[in-house]
Amino acid sequence: MTWQMLLSLGTVLAVLATLACSRIAPDVILVGALAFLMVVGVLTPAEALSGFSNPGVMTIATLYVVAAGLKETGAIQWLAHRLLGQPQRLRQAQLRVLLPASGLSAFMNNTTVVAMFIPAVQEWAGRLRLPPSKLLLPLSFAAILGGTCTLIGTSTNLVVDGLLQSEMNTHLAMFELAWVGVPLLIVGGGFLYLFADRLLPNRQGALEQLETAREYAVEVSVLEKGPLVGKTIAEAGLRNLSHGYLAEIERHDHLLTAVPPDTELQAGDVLIFIGAPECARELRGIHGLRPAGGDVRKLDIAHHRRCLVEAVIGPDFAGLNQSVRESRFRSRYQAVILSISRHGKRLPGKLGDISFQVGDTLLLETAQDFVDQYRYRKDFLLVSALNDSTPPDFRKAPLALGILASMVLASASGWLSILEAALLAGGAMLATRCVPASKARRYVDLSVLIVIGASFALGAAMTKTGAASQIAQWLMFRDDLAPWLALALVYLMTVIFTELITNNAAAVLMFPIAIAMAEQLGVSYMPFTVAIMFAASASFMTPLGYQTNLMVLGPGGYRFLDYVRLGAPLSLIVGTTAVVLVPVVWPF
Template sequence: MEWQAYLSLATVVAVLATLVLTRIAPDVILMAALGFLTIAGILTPGEALAGFSNPGVMTIAVLYVVAAGLKETGAIQWIAHGLLGQPRRLRLAQLRVVMPAAGLSAFMNNTTVVAMFIPALQEWAKRLKLPPSKLLLPLSYAAILGGTCTLIGTSTNLVVNGLLQTEAGIDLAMFDLAWVGVPLVVIGGGFLYLFADKLLPNREGALEQLESAREYSVEVQIDDNGPLPGKTIREAGLRSLSHGYLADIERDGQLMTAVPPDTQLRARDVLIFIGAPECARELRRIHGLKPANGDVHKLDIAHHHRCLVEAVIGPDFAGLDQTVKQSRFRSRYRAVILSISRAGQRLPGKVGDITLQVGDTLLMETDHEFVEQYRYRKDFLLVSALNDSTPPNFRKAPLALSILGGMVLMSATGLLSILEAALLAGGAMLMTRCLTASKARRYIDLTVLVVIAAAFSLGAAMDKTGAASAIAGLLMQLGGASPWLALALVYLMTVVFTELITNNAAAVLMFPIANSVAEQMGVSLLPFAIAIMIAASASFMTPLGYQTNLMVLGPGGYRITDYMRLGAPLTLIVAVTALSVIPMVWGF
């Protein structure tokens, strides 16, 4: 290999390491790599920016609008409530979750499907007295499996199809992937039906664990000039609050716990109360108490304007690895964190001192505008909100579903390409007012689009410099002359890359390698491309491997081991099924 190939490989390794070891946003890392490859002369500007004009990337952008129309009209909730029903046994309930989720994910973004199903499932599980931990992870896995059935099921399928169009002049039809996707849904769904109950814990989710979710800590201070210094707790009337109780006193830097009622109060004592939101209002009426560090001002929002929001911290949250106080959460988001759940357990101690991490589930008291303001941002993966200020327009749900059906029909029959059908469907969503243009813009995830488009530059550099051919040669040495073994190695590498970086970036990086393997072995590229599509989506073993896995972490009360227990055998089952079916349908 020449120096350009080594530099391209070094760039890829640097990108992987930075993505794994730092908190730098993926789009920033990939755009930096694109700029470096261009400045170094490895790629021309046209080659570096080719990903931004790839039809797969553009189709993903348009499908965001179609999915937005379905979400805004509540079409998924409309279907979910009709399909879930009233099963009497847990396994039947799991089946009623797995099949609709897989079916819907075949035709729309699986993140949207899971986001819409979670609140419906939480309410449904509570009504049927079923543990949400037995339902929510199967929901995520079913959505991932369902996405492998059609070309629009996941963005990865569209990206690889765009590469196939560009590199090999191959354009897959809407349901070509069903040959492998449907067996995966049947076999994977059967595994979930038979073993999810045994392998998943009987654990309550974040909301169920915190039936006293509206119970939280309020800190007040004894006013120097007030009437309370010198009085006992009982005399001050602090033992007879209706909505809370005195838990601790902080005095001169020391924490006094389980304080008896005859404890004498001193000026500047910080009293820590535990109670419902109304507790703060009670404390305001007691003369001689003032906010400690301004904490009581957290609840300046009128009570009738408050709502409870459950949100999962995403990778782009600005206060990662900082305490709640250090992140200036209250002033930044105008919301009070009532409690924090991590890996299915409520974190003890003062909320302000807890260090925030990706996947933490926050239960927040805020106003109705919070959901509308942050539902489009990437700080949080909003999962559940009570009293949402913008309920779906269910009257237009049938219309939105009809538009989706028309898009699928036009594409499946070959009347229009997928991009053309998606453009028509997105325009129809706007023209029929299933959603407004402003909301459509906010639903388009530019971060994802930039990551995918910029990742094309890495693939192009590896292909142009011969680095992909060198790796392909190494794979051929490991796999001998067997195309099937080479296919298995490509699949395995894609799975590893997917766990380290985004599934789309993994697919773009693996495509030139797979292309070189096919060329050197003199076999068809198509089975390798299909294997990349499946492997890039088959992320079941960690909550961070796929966004839907992260979304159910808090609501299902899961721990990391739960993903391994159910996800590891499912990963093996999917791999064996895919590697068995793909060569039979798309021969070498």
């Protein structure tokens, strides 16, 4: 093994470990690896930067503008409200979610589809008295499966197609993947329809928990030298309030929970009451109490004078693993946290001492400009029904859908390449003012594009130094290894990489390995590369493997095991179906 090969393998392993085990942003890690390989001479500058000129990467960038037009005009919302309907049973509701989500995801970014469906499904489930936990994870999985049906359904498909164009001088047609994608959608969707109700818990999301909880959390403190000092809770008349109950006492930085009625009150005690709106008025009538810092936290989400936003903490949130107090959340974001939900449960105790984790769902009281400022940044995934400050221009929704249909038709018929059709569609969205240029610019996710473009450098280094061929030899543990088994190994490795790192990076890293395995077996590379497309999208077992899975974590009130319970059998079914069908459509 040459030093260049060893250096390339070491860099790939370091990137994988850092992506899986650290909180460093993926684009920073990948650009660092790109720079290292270029500086040490493994790659030339042209080779290292070739990914940023790849047709697949540029197509993804252009489709962000198309998706922006669909979102700003409310086209998906417009369709969702018409397709969801008024089902009478849970099974019918699940079908009403699975069909439109998978269908729309075949033609546009599934993250956008899920982001627009979440508030619609939440409102819809509340109105029909259905548990959102039975609907939102199937929504995410259906969007993932739907994205495998066309070339533009996921960014992963476009990335691998871009590699095929640049490395192998070939490409896939718009609906070529449908030969396997549609059966996968039928099999996977059928599994979700039959078993999601049984395997998913009947659990409330963050907003539903708050709606069924008491309306206020009121903090009051015991006055020094006041009449309540030294009295027990019962003696002070705090045991049997008409409109609330004493939940906790904060005393000298300690939190006392499940407080017995014979507990004596001390000067400076902060009493936390949970109750109805009248609870605050009732407490004001008790001599010896005063508002703690003047802060009465109202949790009634129907209040029209306040802007309430539900936000899911993302991997790039600046205060991860810090407490609310340490992160200076209020001064940094100009927002007050009303409640924090984790794994479907509202976290009890003092808010200031709770440490933030990825996937935590915050209910915030804030000014309206918070939404404008942070919906384009990666600190949060805003998924509440109040996440847009201005209503969509529904009058242009049919126009935006017409532009999307024209793009698909032009590409599928062979009149234009996918990149050319996407460029024209993006331009049409801007020209017709479906989305203003200023907003379209902010919709383009540069961090994702940087990750994809920089990942190409790792793939180029593995191919150039022979590291990909070496890994392929290690995977082929037998000289007479059957192509079907080799295909299954490639699929399995891609799935593992996808669950650990980003799906696009996994696809780019596996591409040269798959090509090398096909060469060593003396068979066609097409089934291997197509298998990577499906495997890189098949992330069902963790909330962090795919962004849509993370987006439904808080709103659905899910826990990690919920993903495993439903996602593991779905991954097995989808993987088996893909490995069987891919060689039938693209023979070895």
